[in-house]
Amino acid sequence: MVRPMYKITKRTQLSQNEYDFLIEAPRIATKAQPGQFIILRINDSGERIPLTIAESSATKGTIRLVFQVIGKTTAELAQLNVGEFILDLTGPLGMPTEIKDYGTVLIVGGGVGIAAIFPIVKGLKNAGNRVITILGAKTAELVILAKECQEYSDELIITTDDGSLGMKGLVTEAMEQVIAREPINYSWAIGPSIMMKFCTETASNYDLPINVSLNPIMIDGTGMCGGCRVTIDGNIKFACVDGPEFKGTQVNWDEFISRMKQYTDEEDACLADYQKAQVIHNG
Amino acid sequence: MARRSRTKTPIAEQKPKVRNSNFNEVCLGYTIEEGQAEAIRCLQCKDAPCIKSCPVMIDIPGFILAIKEGNMQEAAEILSSYTNLPAICGRVCPQEKQCEQVCKLGMAKNFEPVAIGKLERLVADWALENQDFSKLSQSDQPKIGRVAVIGSGPSGLTVAGDLAKLNYEVIVYEALHDSGGVLTYGIPEFRLPKRIVKKEIESIKALGVTIETNVVVGKTITMDELRSEFDACYISVGAGAPNFMGISGTALNGVYSSSEYLTRINLMHSYEFPKYDTPIKRSQQVVVIGGGNVAMDAARCAKRLGAEHVSIVYRRSLEELPARIEEYHHSVEEGIEYHWLTNPIEYIDNGNGDLSGVKCIKMELGESDESGRRSPVPIKNSEFIIEADTVIEAIGQGSNKVLLSTFPELKLTKWGYIEADPKTGETSIPGVFAGGDIVTGAATVILAMGAGKVAAVQIDNYVQEKMKTPVTTKV
Numbered sequence: 001m002v003r004p005m006y007k008i009t010k011r012t013q014l015s016q017n018e019y020d021f022l023i024e025a026p027r028i029a030t031k032a033q034p035g036q037f038i039i040l041r042i043n044d045s046g047e048r049i050p051l052t053i054a055e056s057s058a059t060k061g062t063i064r065l066v067f068q069v070i071g072k073t074t075a076e077l078a079q080l081n082v083g084e085f086i087l088d089l090t091g092p093l094g095m096p097t098e099i100k101d102y103g104t105v106l107i108v109g110g111g112v113g114i115a116a117i118f119p120i121v122k123g124l125k126n127a128g129n130r131v132i133t134i135l136g137a138k139t140a141e142l143v144i145l146a147k148e149c150q151e152y153s154d155e156l157i158i159t160t161d162d163g164s165l166g167m168k169g170l171v172t173e174a175m176e177q178v179i180a181r182e183p184i185n186y187s188w189a190i191g192p193s194i195m196m197k198f199c200t201e202t203a204s205n206y207d208l209p210i211n212v213s214l215n216p217i218m219i220d221g222t223g224m225c226g227g228c229r230v231t232i233d234g235n236i237k238f239a240c241v242d243g244p245e246f247k248g249t250q251v252n253w254d255e256f257i258s259r260m261k262q263y264t265d266e267e268d269a270c271l272a273d274y275q276k277a278q279v280i281h282n283g
Numbered sequence: 284m285a286r287r288s289r290t291k292t293p294i295a296e297q298k299p300k301v302r303n304s305n306f307n308e309v310c311l312g313y314t315i316e317e318g319q320a321e322a323i324r325c326l327q328c329k330d331a332p333c334i335k336s337c338p339v340m341i342d343i344p345g346f347i348l349a350i351k352e353g354n355m356q357e358a359a360e361i362l363s364s365y366t367n368l369p370a371i372c373g374r375v376c377p378q379e380k381q382c383e384q385v386c387k388l389g390m391a392k393n394f395e396p397v398a399i400g401k402l403e404r405l406v407a408d409w410a411l412e413n414q415d416f417s418k419l420s421q422s423d424q425p426k427i428g429r430v431a432v433i434g435s436g437p438s439g440l441t442v443a444g445d446l447a448k449l450n451y452e453v454i455v456y457e458a459l460h461d462s463g464g465v466l467t468y469g470i471p472e473f474r475l476p477k478r479i480v481k482k483e484i485e486s487i488k489a490l491g492v493t494i495e496t497n498v499v500v501g502k503t504i505t506m507d508e509l510r511s512e513f514d515a516c517y518i519s520v521g522a523g524a525p526n527f528m529g530i531s532g533t534a535l536n537g538v539y540s541s542s543e544y545l546t547r548i549n550l551m552h553s554y555e556f557p558k559y560d561t562p563i564k565r566s567q568q569v570v571v572i573g574g575g576n577v578a579m580d581a582a583r584c585a586k587r588l589g590a591e592h593v594s595i596v597y598r599r600s601l602e603e604l605p606a607r608i609e610e611y612h613h614s615v616e617e618g619i620e621y622h623w624l625t626n627p628i629e630y631i632d633n634g635n636g637d638l639s640g641v642k643c644i645k646m647e648l649g650e651s652d653e654s655g656r657r658s659p660v661p662i663k664n665s666e667f668i669i670e671a672d673t674v675i676e677a678i679g680q681g682s683n684k685v686l687l688s689t690f691p692e693l694k695l696t697k698w699g700y701i702e703a704d705p706k707t708g709e710t711s712i713p714g715v716f717a718g719g720d721i722v723t724g725a726a727t728v729i730l731a732m733g734a735g736k737v738a739a740v741q742i743d744n745y746v747q748e749k750m751k752t753p754v755t756t757k758v
């Protein structure tokens with residue numbers, strides 16, 4: 001089997017639990033569009049996990065992945081160094097964001113979801129939109145990619161739960177302020193599901209169309225298993241091929257949030273095992 | 284000569300109680316001596332009907348005679364001139380509906396047919412153990428042309444092998460991280476050991492075929508790119524997209540498609556969790572919906588993962604069961620329960636978004652439909668509930684749209700499969716051929732292979748013709 005080698009060429013730690021990697025993947029880099037993701041598998045016993053393509057360079061043949069350590073696989077990924085390889089990397093997957101000139105757009109990113117909105121911010125800015133970006137996180141340290149987003153935004157608003165950076169409060173409060181101030185033509189929200197749900201409520205209160213990017217559990221990522229299914233406007237859709245972007249108002253949020261909990265017990269056990277092994281390994 | 288045994292030569296199998304807690308192969312196969320004893324039963328018919336009932340028309344009496352004479356090498360050579368995947372077909376073909384159905388010995392009163400599949404498997408396994416594929420000489424003649432194959436299931440592997448033998452450069456593109464299609468992610472280890480699948484694939488690679496994994500055609504590479512880089516393309520992406528019944532409660536936790544359940548188990552090794560990272564539910568009470576091989580596989584996997592009760596809900600009766608009969612018998616031995624003439628109508632929520640039961644309705648067989656099958660109709664007021672923490676829907680798969688949605692020029696049937704001439708594999712687009720499940724809908728390994736055999740010949744003709752006609756203006 002011919003297996004291209006997916007080499008890590010750059011590794012930056014963004015916060016206590018968030019990492020920023022550049023990985024060689026020339027084929028994916030030439031095709032990637034905003035809104036798309038990859039599926040990776042670190043090694044032979046690994047699971048397949050989806051991560052958004054935060055940026056790509058066709059000339060350098062690299063893609064950028066930004067991820068948060070929340071379980072075994074992301075913890076293991078964070079341990080890899082520059083020069084090391086990832087066994088499998090597939091993509092770009094999913095439907096791209098519809099990039100065009102909408103007029104004025106409002107883009108909201110929360111937590112590690114900021115990595116997923118960055119290519120959309122960049123794409124929409126380059127397509128001629130007036131871009132207003134809201135970044136939200138628990139504390140200042142978790143506001144990632146602010147400089148990059150700033151570069152492609154006409155206005156950047158930062159909110160933190162504890163007020164350690166920008167305005168104290170939730171992204172939805174910042175949304176309300178912007179919507180009250182000027183007409184917005186389209187909006188996006190990517191972040192924790194509960195945040196996307198509330199952003200959707202806020203936007204729909206003002207009849208503002210909003211797209212969200214769903215992050216259900218995925219296995220193949222190519223439409224062959226239905227593990228990633230979500231109910232959109234009453235119909236079963238597969239987020240990996242029909243999405244991951246959908247109209248926020250059409251998502252069955254409660255069902256979506258409930259399905260994210262499917263493997264909590266197994267995931268916890270897996271992470272605990274891994275951490276124990278690490279402790280023994282590191283003495 | 285000794286009298287012919289009425290029954291097939293017995294074959295060693297793992298005991299049900301033992302195999303219910305492992306994923307090792309159930310059927311252990313014949314020894315050469317047992318194979319010879321079985322080979323003696325073959326009548327060596329002149330006009331052997333079994334050949335015509337095998338979709339790739341293997342010279343069955345021929346290879347059986349070679350076994351009888353103890354000439355395994357010759358038997359292997361006969362097989363390999365007809366099939367590229369004999370160790371697989373010998374294991375998974377529904378022989379009772381193909382070669383063994385028409386066996387003249389089996390037609391005789393009180394006689395079982397010759398165990399053709401088991402003999403094929405014996406020879407193929409012998410060849411995988413004893414032949415050195417690295418010695419296969421690849422021709423040093425310049426290649427005739429380049430062909431791209433999309434999908435590495437049995438159909439794609441067959442085309443690739445045959446075209447490589449005809450001296451083509453062949454590259455197979457596969458979306459997943461491992462090759463083999465359903466052989467790798469669908470059919471479980473206890474029926475088809477992955478070691479065997481890997482070896483069969485190695486033997487095809489030894490012919491000079493390149494397989495590139497992690498390439499989703501339509502996404503990673505487009506059809507336009509492939510068509511400009513290659514002389515011809517063969518699309519064999521299978522029918523992998525799961526259908527859901529869409530009854531109330533489908534989104535509950537604990538409701539799986541068979542594709543997801545089996546992919547987690549076979550491709551991702553979740554039965555070895557946490558040694559492998561992909562989790563799977565350790566269920567207690569499992570209901571599987573459907574009656575095909577897929578349903579059998581899912582139910583038997585669930586049992587092996589430790590479930591106490593596993594039942595299969597099928598809307599027709601045993602006579603209509605589409606699964607291989609051998610696997611049905613295995614499932615019964617393993618303690619799988621059956622609800623015949625039953626259909627699910629609702630999945631019940633335990634209040635926390637998890638499944639607690641499957642509400643079913645009894646069915647009766649009504650009038651025959653156009654296909655001659657009596658269609659099941661629900662019996663009023665016959666609803667009942669089966670307690671379950673997991674339900675697996677194995678009600679069939681449809682065509683995968685990942686490639687097709689990016690290639691709108693290609694003509695599809697009204698069911699969404701690729702329209703291709705069954706005699707040639709030609710599609711509506713010159714130079715693009717297709718076969719296997721993506722043309723027929725979910726079918727069998729041997730039919731997918733047969734389509735690949737046919738297409739390889741046609742692709743060769745097409746490329747040779749193209750070489751002869753001088754290139755004029757591009758249309």
Ligand SMILES: Cc1cc2nc3c(=O)[nH]c(=O)nc-3n(C[C@H](O)[C@H](O)[C@H](O)COP(=O)(O)OP(=O)(O)OC[C@H]3O[C@@H](n4cnc5c(N)ncnc54)[C@H](O)[C@@H]3O)c2cc1C
Nearest residue numbers: 049050051052066067068071072073074215216217218267
């Ligand atoms: C389209 C898409 C894009 C994503 N992009 C990013 C990104 O850019 N950065 C980032 O940090 N995260 C992203 N995620 C989430 C990321 O896939 C999960 O954080 C990761 O799979 C967790 O794996 P783990 O083993 O470390 O954690 P686990 O302990 O396995 O799981 C922790 C939680 O992560 C989720 N999860 C687990 N397995 C999967 C899976 N196979 N697929 C999806 N979610 C899963 C579940 O909610 C689970 O409860 C994305 C998810 C999707 C579907």
Ligand SMILES: Cc1cc2nc3c(=O)[nH]c(=O)nc-3n(C[C@H](O)[C@H](O)[C@H](O)COP(=O)(O)OP(=O)(O)OC[C@H]3O[C@@H](n4cnc5c(N)ncnc54)[C@H](O)[C@@H]3O)c2cc1C
Nearest residue numbers: 434436437438458464465469500521719720726727728731
């Ligand atoms: C659980 C199960 C049990 C079965 N049991 C039996 C049995 O006992 N006997 C029997 O004869 N048949 C059985 N079948 C049916 C049989 O496996 C199929 O008919 C056969 O595998 C079809 O072969 P194929 O080559 O057409 O496609 P597949 O085997 O489906 O292979 C298609 C391949 O294409 C890849 N692919 C898809 N889209 C793309 C893309 N865009 N780019 C690149 N690659 C892509 C897929 O990942 C896959 O690897 C079973 C099927 C299942 C699911």
Ligand code: SF4
Nearest residue numbers: 337372376381382400
């Ligand atoms: S390939 Fe299948 S049908 Fe043909 S001889 Fe073998 S088992 Fe019988």
Ligand code: FES
Nearest residue numbers: 219221225226240
């Ligand atoms: S992850 Fe399997 S269909 Fe989407």
